[in-house]
Amino acid sequence: MVNPDAGLGGKLGFKGSDGRAEEARLSGAKDRAGPRINETMDYISKMIQSKKCLDFDLFICGGKMGFDWIQEIPFSNMKVIGDWQGKTSAEDTSLAVELLLDENVDLILYAGGDGTTRDIIEKLDLLDSSELPLIGVPSGVKMYSGCFAEDTQAAAEVLAAWINGELGFSTTEVLDMDEDSYRMGEWKIDMFGQATTPASPLWIQGSKHQIQAIGEDEVLESLSEHILELYLKDDYLIVWGAGGSLNKIAKLCGLSTTLLGIDITKGNELIGTDLSEKELISILEDSSDEKIVLLLSPMGGQGFLIGRGNLQLSPDVLRKIGIENIMGVATPAKLLSISRIRIDTGDISLDKEIREKKYIKMIQGYRTIKIVKIESPNN
Numbered sequence: 001m002v003n004p005d006a007g008l009g010g011k012l013g014f015k016g017s018d019g020r021a022e023e024a025r026l027s028g029a030k031d032r033a034g035p036r037i038n039e040t041m042d043y044i045s046k047m048i049q050s051k052k053c054l055d056f057d058l059f060i061c062g063g064k065m066g067f068d069w070i071q072e073i074p075f076s077n078m079k080v081i082g083d084w085q086g087k088t089s090a091e092d093t094s095l096a097v098e099l100l101l102d103e104n105v106d107l108i109l110y111a112g113g114d115g116t117t118r119d120i121i122e123k124l125d126l127l128d129s130s131e132l133p134l135i136g137v138p139s140g141v142k143m144y145s146g147c148f149a150e151d152t153q154a155a156a157e158v159l160a161a162w163i164n165g166e167l168g169f170s171t172t173e174v175l176d177m178d179e180d181s182y183r184m185g186e187w188k189i190d191m192f193g194q195a196t197t198p199a200s201p202l203w204i205q206g207s208k209h210q211i212q213a214i215g216e217d218e219v220l221e222s223l224s225e226h227i228l229e230l231y232l233k234d235d236y237l238i239v240w241g242a243g244g245s246l247n248k249i250a251k252l253c254g255l256s257t258t259l260l261g262i263d264i265t266k267g268n269e270l271i272g273t274d275l276s277e278k279e280l281i282s283i284l285e286d287s288s289d290e291k292i293v294l295l296l297s298p299m300g301g302q303g304f305l306i307g308r309g310n311l312q313l314s315p316d317v318l319r320k321i322g323i324e325n326i327m328g329v330a331t332p333a334k335l336l337s338i339s340r341i342r343i344d345t346g347d348i349s350l351d352k353e354i355r356e357k358k359y360i361k362m363i364q365g366y367r368t369i370k371i372v373k374i375e376s377p378n379n
Helices: 021-026 033-049 090-102 114-126 152-163 179-183 216-230 244-252 277-286 315-321 332-336 348-355
Strands: 058-063 078-084 108-112 134-138 169-177 189-198 236-240 263-266 269-272 291-296 304-306 326-329 359-365 368-373
Touching: 033 108, 033 134, 033 152, 058 090, 078 090, 090 108, 090 114, 108 114, 114 134, 114 169, 114 189, 134 152, 134 189, 152 189, 216 244, 216 332, 216 359, 236 277, 244 326, 269 277, 277 315, 291 315, 315 348, 332 359
Parallel strands: 058 078, 108 134, 236 291, 291 326, 326 359
Antiparallel strands: 169 189, 236 263, 263 269, 359 368
8 A cells, every 4th residue: 555645745855744745746746655665566576586475465555555656567466456546645545444454454565654654553443453464665754653664675575574474473653743843843753552563673663762861961062062173164064964962962063953954054154954855956066065074863763864854865965965974973872772773765776885885983972983883684
């Protein structure tokens, strides 16, 4: 099942797509969920052909909620249910879940974000089917819930492992952020329930954790001193990633960056705030001769550095910045909650290029850098 509107606002800096899909498309947004389900299903089809995955019966929603995106991929046992054209809504997701349950499916694979996950589990609860397992192909803007795979290929890997009888199940939290508050720069994450998902720490991302340690203010001050000394110069562009830690560090550096947007500074000057993909590219092209650093803080618990809540940092933007100019920033407490750094740029070749570096530098204090491994099940 596909939520065709999921993730549309990400590169535009919309902080989510709820109620803004039409606006996003008018602003030039490109489909995200459909192409990502295509990548997953193409990968699983090749696994079946190479005997790495047992064949299975596939029930897929019709039209733009499924079949339109995979119609050229060969599956021997496929049935299309329903037919969705034009605009879709949460009610369509609910109907799709009901139709899938009528077919007695054993698992739902879907492309969407946290809002889609909420809609699915709400319908499952209403139909007394809350134990039906889910695998999310990460296609939204944020994706804090724990039932999403690490990336499109990981979704195929975990599906294949489950079909082959290699995985059991576990429960995980379904989290979502109030998008109206999110767009106003407020970070309000709520738990809306639980979902069942194949138990695979290797391929499933887990839910986001909020990390706050005693004495963290002093650590943030030392991080800001490091950044002030090395990067806050008139010949240096700093691209600030989203998140509370970087926002606090920027304030300690005397800069008024946004909490949840992507911002650029040069010396003590704020060049742009809450920038979209196009705005980022424009500034980077005009500043091609400048030194540059991209500061990113990993998501607590999950370890994602790219691909969750910062879709404005598209593959085109990252290539203009240069992967050699990416620098992680995290407190020691946050690093303790992370087993590895994860990457999901939305471009398989760029993911591979970054993962081939194997390690990334992570500033964790004044003049203190930790080398952290970049891991992936597809390395």
